[in-house]
Each structure stands twice: as structure tokens, then as C-alpha cells.
Amino acid sequence: MSDDIVVDHLTKQYKKLRAVDDLSFSVRSSRVTGFLGPNGAGKTTTLRMLLGLVTPTAGNATIGGQKYTELPDPIRHVGAVLEASSAHRGRTGRNHLRMICRAAGLPDSRADEVLALVGLTPAANRKFKGFSLGMKQRLGIAAAMLGDPRVLILDEPANGLDPEGIHWMRDLLKAFAAEGRTVLVSSHLLGEMQLLADDVVIVAAGKLIRQGPVDEVLGSMGAAQVKVRTPQPAELTTALASLDGVTVAPQADGSLLISGTGAAAVGHAAFTASVELHELASERGDLEQVFLQLTAGMAGIR
Structure with a gap:
């Protein structure tokens, strides 16, 4: 099954506000795609429709040819972080992940594997109330990786990360895409997106403004x-x-x-x-x- 993401004439109307307006774009596997736009451009609403959290007014959004809600075992196919991880303040990072594992039918050992993957092993037994924003971001990514998904969808994942953490995330997402998987990441850090992304999708006022490989988008504006x-x-x-x-x-x-x-x-x-x-x-x-x-x-x- 293909791991491509396809957004097809997607529209979301909230009374007098059209948050997303006939938006179409695609995200290919084996590449990191940056999803860019000003505040209020409709990025988060689009991601929420893609993940079945918001019902579109019109159009469709699919992952591997299926709507997210139709995937038979979504945690093993799609990992997503739409905001910094939240958990019970008195629960440790390890136990937070183990609870998700048990709900999803995954072995407890997977929690330790993803903690190592995101560099949180030293903080595995620290209670969530003591986590910094950057640690919460890492824990959210760890939760998204529990099912070893083929697709990652991240909304502003670098919020709260220091320069070392941003560099770590860049390497992680590039390695994920190099394995043939699909990465869609929304961010306001345009300098980082230029280093990270293979492709960009730029939206504004709910509409597609430009899509393509980073070099082509830069060249089309005479940026070279x-x-x-x-x-x-x-x-x-x-x-x-x-x-x-x-x-x-x-x-x-x-x-x-x-x-x-x-x-x-x-x-x-x-x-x-x-x-x-x-x-x-x-x-x-x-x-x-x-x-x-x-x-x-x-x-x-x-």
C-alpha cells in the first residue's frame, strides 16, 4: 500500500469563516514535506481533517488511499503530534507510554525503545510534571513512534526545543524518510525547514499558494x-x-x-x-x- 498523503479539494467552513478553501496537495513517501503558512492559514485545521478529528465541509484527505478513520490499525500506520504531549502530572514518561502500548496491544518493551529513540531514557522515570516543553515534545514524538508507523504527521514539533534538540529532530525525520516513510511537518521555523524539507506546501487564507521541491520553489521566485x-x-x-x-x-x-x-x-x-x-x-x-x-x-x- 502506498504511504502517500493526498488532500483533494478539501474545504472547511465554520459559519462565516472558511478556514480551508478547496485545498489540494500531495505528500510523497521517502521525502520530508514542510507544511508552511502564516498564522490562521488553515494548517492545523487541515491536519485535523487529515486525522479524522474534524469533518470536512467538502473534499477528502487520505493516507495511503484511505481515510484515517478507515485504517484498520492506525497506530501502526500513522503517528501524529498536533501539540506538545499531555499526560497525568504524576505519571512517569515510561508509564505514560506503557499505558498507550497496552491500549494498542503493543508490548511494554516498545516504550523503552522509543524513549531511547527520542533521547529520553535518562528521564524515563521522571514524573511528567517535571518535564520541560522540549521534553514534552520528545515524549509526544515517542508516543507517535510506538506503532513503528509508515507515516509521521507533526504540527510545530520544534516548539520548546533548544538548538541541539532541533538538530536532533532534523536528523530523526530525515532518517525516517530515508527508510521510505512519509513525513509531513508544519513549522514556522523557515530556516530550519530549508535545511530539513525536500518539498514544501505553502498555504495562506486556506488556499494553496505553492507546492513543489524546495529548490524549484526557490528558483521559481528568482531566489537563486x-x-x-x-x-x-x-x-x-x-x-x-x-x-x-x-x-x-x-x-x-x-x-x-x-x-x-x-x-x-x-x-x-x-x-x-x-x-x-x-x-x-x-x-x-x-x-x-x-x-x-x-x-x-x-x-x-x-
Whole structure:
């Protein structure tokens, strides 16, 4: 069975508020997909419909071709975290997970396995009331991993994590996808998403704004740039003036930042004009810059 997620013309209307508006996108297995949008864009509502927690007004959302509510053993197929884990304040992390195991027909030993996976073994016997927000996030992910699922759906999982924790989560999710599984993660940390995600789905005001591989989305907005160092900046600028759509911006460190073309074209222009180059490097675009361009004027509470 495929592990792809498919959102098909999904709509959710709350009286006068349309939280999700005819939204369609897909999430492929073996890849990490970032689900991005301003506050009030409809991301959490979409995830809740995907997990059967909210009934759509129209459209469908499926995981592996089935609605979540139709999966025969959902804990073994889908793991999800929509908010930091909650548990009885006086219960330890290990016992919290063991209770879930027993309800799902999983062996108690699985609790210790996922505690190790998320780095919580040293805190396994600590009571939940003493957990930091970052530890609660890790415990939530541990609970989502109990059934060894093929699909992970996470809403703002990096909330409360320190830089080391964010790096750990990046490695965990990349490794999960590398095993052929499916990862859909919502986040406001755009710099982290640029490092983590293979694909992005960008929504605003409940509608799809852009979907695709990160590099393609960046390239579509002209975000790719070329950094050049040369002792002949004026001559190189003149040589590049003949290329349509190319802009050259001098930087404070003496380099030139060139937009609208690639490194090969810049190198060829320099060679043809006999311009000496000391540095020629492609610079990946900035996802935050592209995100702000695509969603300009669409943020705000809905």
C-alpha cells in the first residue's frame, strides 16, 4: 500500500469563516514535506481533517488511499503530534507510554525503545510534571513512534526545543524518510525547514499558494543567486549587462551578488570579457524571503 498523503479539494467552513478553501496537495513517501503558512492559514485545521478529528465541509484527505478513520490499525500506520504531549502530572514518561502500548496491544518493551529513540531514557522515570516543553515534545514524538508507523504527521514539533534538540529532530525525520516513510511537518521555523524539507506546501487564507521541491520553489521566485569576487567589478558588471533579467548588487564585503542567471553563465561572461575571478559560487535562495513574497498581505488571524 502506498504511504502517500493526498488532500483533494478539501474545504472547511465554520459559519462565516472558511478556514480551508478547496485545498489540494500531495505528500510523497521517502521525502520530508514542510507544511508552511502564516498564522490562521488553515494548517492545523487541515491536519485535523487529515486525522479524522474534524469533518470536512467538502473534499477528502487520505493516507495511503484511505481515510484515517478507515485504517484498520492506525497506530501502526500513522503517528501524529498536533501539540506538545499531555499526560497525568504524576505519571512517569515510561508509564505514560506503557499505558498507550497496552491500549494498542503493543508490548511494554516498545516504550523503552522509543524513549531511547527520542533521547529520553535518562528521564524515563521522571514524573511528567517535571518535564520541560522540549521534553514534552520528545515524549509526544515517542508516543507517535510506538506503532513503528509508515507515516509521521507533526504540527510545530520544534516548539520548546533548544538548538541541539532541533538538530536532533532534523536528523530523526530525515532518517525516517530515508527508510521510505512519509513525513509531513508544519513549522514556522523557515530556516530550519530549508535545511530539513525536500518539498514544501505553502498555504495562506486556506488556499494553496505553492507546492513543489524546495529548490524549484526557490528558483521559481528568482531566489537563486551567484556570489562573485573579482578585481574588475565594473568590467564584469558591463559584461553581464547584455544578459536579460540579470541584476548585479555590490556587497559590503566587496563581492558582487548576481541574480537572474546561473554560475555557468556568469563564468562564461567573465571569460569572454577577460575578467579575472577570485570566487564564483552559487548561493541557495532563502526560503523565508520566498515565503514572505508569496504570502504578502495574507497573514493574520482568521
